[in-house]
Amino acid sequence: MPLLFFKKNLAFLMPFIHLSCKDIILNDDLRIFALILKINPLKVNTNNTYFSSDFKLGILGGGQLGKMLLNDTRKFDIYTCVLDPSEEAPCKIACNEFYQGDLMDFDTVYNFGKKVDVLTIEIEGINLQALQKLEDEGLKVYPSPKTLRFIQNKATQKLFYTDHNIPTAPFTRFAFTSEIEDAIDNGGLVFPFVWKAAQFGYDGNGVKVIRQKSDLEGLNNVECIAEEMIPFKNELAVIVARRPSGEIKNYPVVEMEFHPEANQVEYVICPARIDETIAQKAIDVALKTAEAYQHVGLLAVEMFQTQDDEILVNEVAPRPHNSGHYSIEASVTSQFEQHLRAVLDLPLGRTSNKQAGIMVNLVGTEGHTGNVVYKNIEEILSLDGVTPHIYGKKQTRPFRKMGHVTIVNMDITKARKIAETVKNTIKVISTNN
Ligand code: AIR
Numbered sequence: 001m002p003l004l005f006f007k008k009n010l011a012f013l014m015p016f017i018h019l020s021c022k023d024i025i026l027n028d029d030l031r032i033f034a035l036i037l038k039i040n041p042l043k044v045n046t047n048n049t050y051f052s053s054d055f056k057l058g059i060l061g062g063g064q065l066g067k068m069l070l071n072d073t074r075k076f077d078i079y080t081c082v083l084d085p086s087e088e089a090p091c092k093i094a095c096n097e098f099y100q101g102d103l104m105d106f107d108t109v110y111n112f113g114k115k116v117d118v119l120t121i122e123i124e125g126i127n128l129q130a131l132q133k134l135e136d137e138g139l140k141v142y143p144s145p146k147t148l149r150f151i152q153n154k155a156t157q158k159l160f161y162t163d164h165n166i167p168t169a170p171f172t173r174f175a176f177t178s179e180i181e182d183a184i185d186n187g188g189l190v191f192p193f194v195w196k197a198a199q200f201g202y203d204g205n206g207v208k209v210i211r212q213k214s215d216l217e218g219l220n221n222v223e224c225i226a227e228e229m230i231p232f233k234n235e236l237a238v239i240v241a242r243r244p245s246g247e248i249k250n251y252p253v254v255e256m257e258f259h260p261e262a263n264q265v266e267y268v269i270c271p272a273r274i275d276e277t278i279a280q281k282a283i284d285v286a287l288k289t290a291e292a293y294q295h296v297g298l299l300a301v302e303m304f305q306t307q308d309d310e311i312l313v314n315e316v317a318p319r320p321h322n323s324g325h326y327s328i329e330a331s332v333t334s335q336f337e338q339h340l341r342a343v344l345d346l347p348l349g350r351t352s353n354k355q356a357g358i359m360v361n362l363v364g365t366e367g368h369t370g371n372v373v374y375k376n377i378e379e380i381l382s383l384d385g386v387t388p389h390i391y392g393k394k395q396t397r398p399f400r401k402m403g404h405v406t407i408v409n410m411d412i413t414k415a416r417k418i419a420e421t422v423k424n425t426i427k428v429i430s431t432n433n
Contacts, residue, residue, distance in 0.1 A: 054078070057120065105127060110134060155173045167313060183226070237324075238303070298342065
């Protein structure tokens, strides 16, 4: 009887084949067809499921990371929907459907999620209740809201590491910044330490080195951690990609080279110029971290190499990351293509380098706010192996990430020299200053 019903209604049902199961189940007449779909789901990993099809990938956040991800969705002809608060979001020009809205608003995120088949993120500040409800209703949300909950809050992120025996710098958790003074007075905290707001800090916001009590003045009175300051030899990062089916791959270790005075990352260098045993240690810690989260998608693991060559996890980002931008030109599979492969449960690509890669961030120069100008960009284009990426943000402000430049070369020492020329030549300024 059910089969007869199915046969009789097949023609009528055809237009619904690309709907997800949950949509079809809503319609009483189609219950039997939904059952058949459940047994043999059409949308999961069958040939040509995602490519040139009605499948929709949803991306929460429409900034530069999303824009670079869209290069690869276009390469594969995968249909995309993007939600971002800004009318001028860099993704707007490259996605199939753009929605303007608040990523922290429950209804906005929930209603957006209902339009897509798989949901991913390119920024962590997302309404988690909405993501959780979507996941509970059967939507594939990668990374999972559970993982995001741990990561969104720096205190719970650090507790996760200690609970899973993942090495990290010692820390104390405070409900409010105002409680820190007491801890200093009673000897529970010693200078120097690093104050980190538990939530909403990004690109260096919400982090301050505290060397004396007066450094606490002006800090937001919020939930925070005080972390022991690690005099590290190197800051390293490893990007790990993991599929729902468990396949896992790591990119080579990258090294962040800091400006000696400004204490700002100047160059991301791949491969890191470190001992092979240290590199392996960093890779092992990164893989362990991704497994502990049962992560799906990319996980960028930022680490310190201490003076004693210990590896400590500093923080993680569950998405494509600045430390992986070099991979667009230097790797066999870019981090963005890999993120797509991972969240769609497709075979992961090779992560090794074709040549050495160095990345220089293009951030807004201090004292410049307004319409952006990339001064001397033509000069750097004439250098060997140099590719600028311009994010498409019309307005610059001091330290805003406006673009980056990748330098590739078979010889890492040559690449490093060219990177320095790039850094000293191109400037992100505004027309109004
Ligand atoms: N981003 C997300 N987390 C960290 C970073 N850097 C990227 C995302 C996001 C964009 O920065 O691509 O959409 C926001 O940049 P801005 O300059 O508008 O704050």
